[in-house]
Amino acid sequence: QLLLVESGGGLVQPGGSLRLSCAASGFILGSYKIGWFRQVPGKEREGVSCISSTNYADSVKGRFTISRDNAKNTVYLQMNSLKPEDAGVYYCAAGRYGLCGSAWSSIRAYDYWGQGTQVTVSS
Secondary structure (H helix, E strand, O other): OOEEEEEOOEEEOOOOOEEEEEEEEOOOHHHOEEEEEEEOOOOOOEEEEEEOOEEEOOOOOOOEEEEEEOOOOEEEEEEOOOOHHHOEEEEEEEEOOOOOOOOOOOHHHOOEEOOOEEEEEOO
16 A cells, blocks of 8 residues: 655744654655645645755745655655745655656645645644
8 A cells, every 4th residue: 555644843933943744655766746736725736846956946945855755765854944924734645657757746746645744834
C-alpha cells in the first residue's frame, strides 16, 4: 500500500519556523516528484513547492526550503519567516511521471496524496 504521511504542523507565531515532514511507505520516494500544497477553507489547493528539481511558489521563495532524505524516504519543507497568510492545511503529494516542470503546481500532476497537516500562524 502506497502511503504518504505528513507531520510537523502546529501553531507558530508570525516570523517563526516549522519543518514539515512527508514520510512515504510502499514506494521509493526518490523515484517520484514530490509536491507540497496548502489549502485554506473556501480556496483551491495551491502549490507551494516541488522537488525532483526544486520549484517554489513566488510567495514562499527565500523563506521555504524543500529537501529530500532518500535514506529515510522522507521529504521536508522547512518554513521560515512564517506569515499569517502561510496558514492552512499542508499536503504532500507524489507524482509518478516526469519532473516538477512547468506544471508542478497543478494538482493533476500528482497521483497520491497525504492526509494533510495543519499550520496556524498567529500571535
